[in-house]
Amino acid sequence: MSARIIKENVYSVGAIDWDERHFHGYTYVTKRGVTYNSYLIMDEKITLIDTVRDGFQKEWLGNIKAVTDPSKIEVVIINHIEPDHSGGFPEIVKLCPNAQFYGTEKARAGLLKYYGVQAKNWTSVKSGASVNIGKRTLDFIDAAMLHWPDNMFTYSAYDKILFSNDGFGQHYATDKVFDDEVDYAAFMDELQKYYANILWPFSQVLAAKLAAIAKLNLQIELIAPSHGLVLRKYIPEVMEKYLFWSKNSTVNKIAVVFETMWKSTEAMAKKIVEGIASEGVDAVLFDVTKTDRTDIAAYMLDAKGFIFGSSTHDGEMLPVIAGFLHFLKGSKAKNRKAFAFGSYGWSGEAVQDIQDTVGNIAEFGEPVKVVFASTQEELDKCFQAGKEFAKKIKAT
Structure with a gap:
């Protein structure tokens, strides 16, 4: 894998885990493998959104280096601290000691507990907070319990991208970037498996969050999750499914x-x-x-x-x-x-x-x-x- 552009000056720089077949311990069988998505925004302040699982830092940093020197990153956003997303946190703290880090207060505390290191410049944020990085202002949206207490989303109005971390994800290892570049049935199959095995217990929270996001009237052209493919063509279909599942709606099957x-x-x-x-x-x-x-x-x-x-x-x-x-x-x-x-x-x-x-x-x-x-x-x-x-x- 190399850095892949998803919009002008916005890159997917994560890692592909082709061989992973068991996720969350042995609770989830990942027949199509896994990706650990991380995103790089080239603006006046070079910004990194999320990292990768421990063991994939070399691939991840190589992808970043294809775009810029990692030490030039000035802003790091941590949407979620689960180890498949935060494994690169100690590395980026070391490479970018003067960078400004953003995440929830629970994220800050959790990262310290996981890794025993903390960013020198950390800002704990809540829903409605934002950071300007040049042409872009990135807005933070609370996503607590989707599916951990520290979760949040990040939204770039300039790019019309919602960086949704575990929301809208799929376990699908592929060298493709977007939802319309793979088989639609396979994509929707992995989307449903992900919801059923990760997000189903939090459907009530998710339904409320989807309603709150709808009230924000965000213009969304891309949804960039931390697992699987970036959504661009099938956003309406995916949103319809999420609304249906989050309400515990059913069809006549047994x-x-x-x-x-x-x-x-x-x-x-x-x-x-x-x-x-x-x-x-x-x-x-x-x-x-x-x-x-x-x-x-x-x-x-x-x-x-x-x-x-x-x-x-x-x-x-x-x-x-x-x-x-x-x-x-x-x-x-x-x-x-x-x-x-x-x-x-x-x-x-x-x-x-x-x-x-x-x-x-x-x-x-x-x-x-x-x-x-x-x-x-x-x-x-x-x-x-x-x-x-x-x-x-x-x-x-």
Whole structure:
């Protein structure tokens, strides 16, 4: 990668991580890799917006050097301190000791805790503050809890660019710069996965922030996030999606997620899906032991119906689906319909365990339970349960 111009005198100078397949520890599978976007503005005061993950400083500084001497940077803006964005902070403090740094007060405190270093000239800013760098005045917009307390956006009215950090991001390693330079379906797929796995728990905050930004009447021609592609063509489509997701809106589709021991619960799951299909409602069957939870969460983001199944083992649901549901309950999903199902040998606690774990995100109906392997009559009941559930989904 080299410095890539996104607008006159504005460059993308970040790094591409082609090989990263696990993000946020092992919570997010990044099948298309990751980018760590950083932006350089050439004005009377050369300005850097965000840095890169530790280990990518050489590539990042090389990209900056393709445009200017890094030691000439006079203004550094830290929109967010998570290590994938702030790993280059100690390096830039060392290279530019007299630069003026801007970020929230929480960012200042967090950077000191992370790295044990601090910028000599730091200004803590709040929404409405700004800095003039020559032709441009950069405005700061509070974005707390999108998705950390220190987050903020930076807006350049001169360029009509919103530097949105984690907002509107996607995990998509590519040598392209803009959203319209890659396959649209792949781009939107990564956008939805990112929202589902990073921002879903903060939908209420995001909805309020989108409304507040709308009131500012910002002219936006580009949205430059810190992961993935810069938005220029599909801003209306992306905004429409974000508004839809942030309101916990749904479409008539159902996710059936299960884990099985001896395939009895799996047989139930397949019959339930057949029943759903008989009513013309879309459904996808996910074996949680075989499908990445990143993809399951992305599908569930706008699904109206959730159906969860597990065999009972040692008086509980099975461990892989237990981990997935503990992850899912943090989504704060709303307005979903659900039911639980599963086979068991003795006591059958798994269905109640499921409801107890994620009862906060969905309204659960009557569960379906089977002892050992299902009879044909019991499989017919599973089919009917799926059919009746699909009718409820269509009716609400």
